[in-house]
Amino acid sequence: MTRFVDGGLIDRTRPLAFTFDGQAYRGFAGDTLASALTANGVRLIGRSFKYHRPRGLFSAGSDEPNALVELRTGARREPNTRATTVELYDGLDAASQNRWPSLDFDLQAAGGLFAPLLGAGFYYKTFMWPAALWEKLYEPVIRRAAGLGRAAEAPDPDAYEKAYAFCDVLVIGGGAAGLMAALTAGRSGARVILVDEDFRLGGRILSEREEIDDAPSLQFVARAEAELAAMPEVRVMRRTTVFGVYDGGTYGALERVGDHLPVPAPFTPRQRYWKIVARRAVLCAGAGDRPIVFGGNDRPGVMSAQALRSYAVRYAAAAGSPAVVFANNGYAWSAAFDAAAAGVPIAAIVDVRAEPPPVQMERANRRGIRVIAGGEVIATSGKLLSSVTVRARGRTETIAAQILAVSGGSSPTLALTSHFGGKPVYRADIAGFVPGVLPPGLSVAGAAAGEYSLARCLAAGAARGAEAANDLGFTARATPVPQAQDKPITVSPFWHVAQSRGLAFVDLQNDVTAKDIAIAHQEGFRAVELLKRYTTLGMATDQGRTSNVNGLAMMAALTGQDIETTGTTLFRPPFTPVAIGAIAGHHREKDFRATRPTPTHAWARAQGATFVEAGLWLRAQYFPRAGEADWLETVKREVTATRASVGLIDVSTFGKIDLQGPDVGRFLDRVYINTFSTLAVGKVRYGVMLREDGMVMDDGTTARLADTHYLMTTTTANAAKVYQHLEFCLQVLWPDLDVQIASVSEQWAQVSIAGPRARDVLARIADAPLDVSNAGLPYMGVAQGSVMGGIAARIFRVSFSGELGYEIAVPARHGAPLARALMEAGAPFDITPYGTEALGVMRIEKGHVSGNELNGQTSVADLGLGRMASTKKDHIGRVLSERPAFRDPDRPTLVGFKPVDPKDRLRAGAHFLRHGRSAVLANDEGYMTSVAFSPTLGHWIGLGLLARGPERIGETVRAYDPVRGADIPVEICRPGFVDPEGERLRV
Amino acid sequence: MRIPCPYCGLRDAHEFSYLGDAAPQRPDPAAPDAADAFHDYVYLRDNPAGPMRELWYHGAGCRRWLVVDRDTRTHAILGTAFATEARS
């Protein structure tokens, strides 16, 4: 008994070949991996998480706890996929997981070797043992023993992407209720998205032999699909799971675009991560069959009653014969009748109820199915199920069976309703939890709300769909509703066969047993949240969809409380696992984040530059030449050439902010510690701005281009932060100021030339009448004119390197031509392009602070800039920068350092200690912030923050660097190793 | 979470950056108790469970600072306004 000769929603004209654990099998289009294995008589599919017990299929849907498999091989290997949701394709290569050496014979299962170790609370108890043993013994053993599948070891070759969708009404689930909700809302003209995790719409209709409007219910599905497809504002997304509900009507969904193909179609991703914004949503996720806890309830062949029906009806398959049904409700009986009609011999229906409803008894009789009323399964046998032992009315009987179809009732699939904290509510009449307080904008219809009959699903779907649309101003009608059976649910609460033989599993995926629940109770972990964490009940990838209710019902029984009082735990996103690749989407590898090239990037690349990341920017780090041994040698050459003649660097990455308006001067006076309202037109000033807490936020130069027009530069790192800060000041603090700001960071390319010949180079590209002479453009002046024969330019005479310097700004498209023009003009002077490394060396030689010093923990006084602050005005950060702690003379303050032995190398991060003091935190006097080898001086130099530094010039201290094993004496000196008086700047 | 910007319309919260309570006003720096007042202004914050007026910056949109009324328990947005108007 495997595949039936006819029936099922499979395409028998399209056979598909696949392998499982290397063995070749065949299935059909329309199969899942699970149904195809069933049709091939494969009953052993995996080994359990902790105890390595043999396991088969429990369900036929996404709630499957057992049948986790690895799909594909090599770089595309994907662990932990549920065989029940894997759509079969030709060439599918699947493997069982968590077994060694083979699925059939698993060494670790032998004798339940580790079982005593792994009971409830094992993590906590194991940790109590000597910690020394953990790393060497317990962890490796547990890791080998307990686990899921193996991730691929090569980079994933497939693409993933993200997408946004917007709609009026999102319908989650395409079964009877969902189809009606989508149709009803869609007919009103609302924009509707219908999402279903299956590759085929219909939900349980696909697996039940029911009628709608007196015709096979599949015809209803086909009509609904056709009507939805014809509605322009309705979008149907198959193979898509809504995995999370988020604030503001945002839903996360995962579309498996190419998972049902050997490789995704060209130019399409494997999976697409959707952010769906819906004004209303209707959850129609159905319900799942709940197991009953009894000894041996995990044996391959024990499955849910609805799974038996689904395999038989939808897939025309059963993995064995005959079947015994063990249940407490009428829905399981109808599953048995459908399965029987599809061709599965039913040996008996065992019902815990002493007197099942007469209607059902009669229907069973008519089909010749034996009923054992008031019965319980107390044991099972066979490695693969071969018989079940039933006790009824004091008699015990063993019945041969390869399938035991179990149902303890239905559990509404309500996980999404609790993503906002809504606690599910127990309903005794259906012995199950239904959604409690719902997320805003979301309603629930059909089995997910505990409305089980087909007629009620159809009606509720229509009603909720109409309400959602009408809420939004559409006119939707919830009638007429197609006619269908409206059989009442009959269920008698039953969770656990207490007197049964063998391990009785509550949580199949996490191997939590009835005994574990009892231990948790005994040891006082009785609240549901404690029960969950102590036993790991419901903490597996399925979040306990088939196990939570039984677990807490059993705890309720142990504590003598009712289920309502015991309560339940909450579900959290994601509803089903989401691959990290889907979350990253396009943002991986080189596209992990945007890369921003400077305007001269291509030119610098052609010069052989090595680049370095500066935030999102790529900047030229240095320009190596053939024969140079390492970057240090290159940087030495760049610094020496610049200081001797002239060098060139792109500084376009600095933030540039255009400020206009009558109040700009006043505004800048409040933002900077120093005064800008008095700055003359045509002049540039260095400014420092603080945070309100008194720490330095950023520094840079600001030029006054015209009376009411300034241009601010910021550091590369803080460009966006400073802009946001200025907007804060203008909009929140001082909205009365008439100042308009605009970022022009991208508008202007800016190239700096520095060195004694810089003016000679500039003069060669400046157009008349631009006067770049020392008198025409003095130090800290700005000139506007044109260069290169008509290109508008701003020329700032500023310097970071300490040399005569100019920054030349041109519209960005002219950035690379400017660099080329400067190189050409500078050729007679051997102009040398340099990168950020040489720039860093020169600024350390000059004693300028940079990012390492502007680290958010330094004040202007710490940086030796205290005298810049104007005392005549208020500015942001002034009040708190005058706090006593900021004036403490023991605060580490900026000074320079050089090694006592000129051969010693300095290290940034080294801490300063007085000679003779031990290397403990109490003796710490500060640390080295920046170091460089100075080609100009011929030895290493550094900047650092040292307690009372400026008073200690000439003293020596230890620079202690335990990380790199260095402890050397260094001499404290003034910061400013080259041209400390700044004479070179003014020539 | 989605925030209705008075200019741009309803946008995902990712477009905004959060500053915090909109209530503190920058104190008078010339006041005799300025040091204490600034300390409170910079460091002291209430942390209410419920509706709160907060400053958010629509950095990936219109770059306006907004005052957003948000219920910290539910993330429900009760209203938004430009900071220039809400505070003056």
Next chain:
Amino acid sequence: MSDLLSHHPVTDLVPEGHYGPDAAQPGLTAQVVDGLALATVAARKGASGALAQAVLDAFGIALVDAPKVSFLGDLSFIGTAPGRWLATAGGAPAAHVARLQGALADAAALTDQSDGSLIIDVYGPKARMALAKLVPLDLHPAVFAPGDAAATAAALIPLVVWQLNDMPAYRFAVPRSFAPAFLRALVSGAAEFGVTVSGTARG
């Protein structure tokens, strides 16, 4: 990552050409538009009315203070923030700014941005589907129509987008240094529909 762009430098604009399945008709086109001048127009404090009047007087355009496009001929004002527009026109940047300066200087701060952004038009029958993977806005024609504009971030890239017509065609102003990343994100998502990239060959 798909192989589509993996061998191409992230710092360069995506080369001209067709990406995606061979098709007679590309689903969409991404075209870098040359020769458009841009300037920020920011109303001075309390001068919104004066600015609107000046724009009407000088250019015959009724300026809308909203995320909309106000235009006449090839001069467009795209609303990006309260009292703030991106003004675009054909021709040289200097002439554009001078023209605006001449008419609006008393009522607005003007800043040349012609080199600050790359203008990229995205159009074609599948443009909307391709942009759903990039732009976090509802581009449904009932929600975002020709004349609508938005400042937003796509694939973490700040940009301004406005709709030109219901082909549909969308125009993007993308900060210059982000243009390569923008095109990479656009093309990798749009290749499924077939996308032609043009105008990226120069500089």
